[in-house]
Amino acid sequence: MSTEEEVQDKESQLLEACITTIVSPFREKYEEKWEEEAYWEAVETFKAESKKIGYEDPFEVLGKGRFTSFEAIRDILKAGPKPCFRKGWKSPYTGEKVDILALVESLHHASGPKFEGKERIVIVDFWATWCGSCLEISPELSDIFEKYAGRIAVIGLNNDDMLDRQQEHSIEKTRTFLETKNESIRYSSYIDTEDHFARDFDNEVRYAGRARFCIEDPLEEVLKELYPVEE
Known part of the structure; x- marks a missing residue:
């Protein structure tokens, strides 16, 4: 495996760990369902996983996207998806007629x-x-x-x-x-x-x-x- 492939593999492992540990478990826990303490416990678990993969600073990779800090990730998850992406959402256009x-x-x-x-x-x-x-x-x-x-x-x-x-x-x-x-x-x-x-x-x-x-x-x-x- 080339050096470039090794880097890509490490980055993929880190991103997968991030999604598995601190994104997916809190994806449906936005707004009043938010669990602050549980989130920060998950962050500590992810930090340990990050070091095992080879990153002291996971934002060396995560910072290339929209994630710039654990606080930023929390704020995004806590705010939740836009209304149109939530279960049970109905568009205000439903029932209207258009030519x-x-x-x-x-x-x-x-x-x-x-x-x-x-x-x-x-x-x-x-x-x-x-x-x-x-x-x-x-x-x-x-x-x-x-x-x-x-x-x-x-x-x-x-x-x-x-x-x-x-x-x-x-x-x-x-x-x-x-x-x-x-x-x-x-x-x-x-x-x-x-x-x-x-x-x-x-x-x-x-x-x-x-x-x-x-x-x-x-x-x-x-x-x-x-x-x-x-x-």
């Missing part, structure tokens, strides 16, 4: 079939080229699009600079990116306008939130309602 066809016609078509408003169920997936977790769901959405053709429309809506105005809003750049993803992104793809016309979009909205792991139940419910199986 999706009118919305889509205002956007830039990038790839895949154009949405014509024929399907009774529409999945709109907001994503960005820099968002790894967004891209992970693409093959699954493509499978849904093909399996339920004529019943479910899937629209990918790119918002590269939605969360960071320093990000470049480039239609051509996004289209070029999509050309490299034509095997995994096979559904209708659009790009938001520069003034983010679709940013606050969320038709009646039946579910708004994370797609991965969360979309199956509400989707199955609507499918049974709109397309009941005849016995």
Whole structure:
């Protein structure tokens, strides 16, 4: 094993120890469920693990990311995830109605079939080229699009600079990116306008939130309602 590989292996061990010891055990213990004493006990356990791996100062590695101190890690965990990532969260858009066809016609078509408003169920997936977790769901959405053709429309809506105005809003750049993803992104793809016309979009909205792991139940419910199986 080369020196570079050894360093990478040590860093991986440290990160795994951090996640196992002080991140995962407290991931669901945010806000009023927070356990301060237990957290600092876990920190001491992690410090010992860090020394065994070969790091007197674990932030030699952890500092390369968003973790700059044990206090900073605590504050992040104690605050908890954003509301939309919490169990039982419901979007305030649920129950509202939006003219999706009118919305889509205002956007830039990038790839895949154009949405014509024929399907009774529409999945709109907001994503960005820099968002790894967004891209992970693409093959699954493509499978849904093909399996339920004529019943479910899937629209990918790119918002590269939605969360960071320093990000470049480039239609051509996004289209070029999509050309490299034509095997995994096979559904209708659009790009938001520069003034983010679709940013606050969320038709009646039946579910708004994370797609991965969360979309199956509400989707199955609507499918049974709109397309009941005849016995």
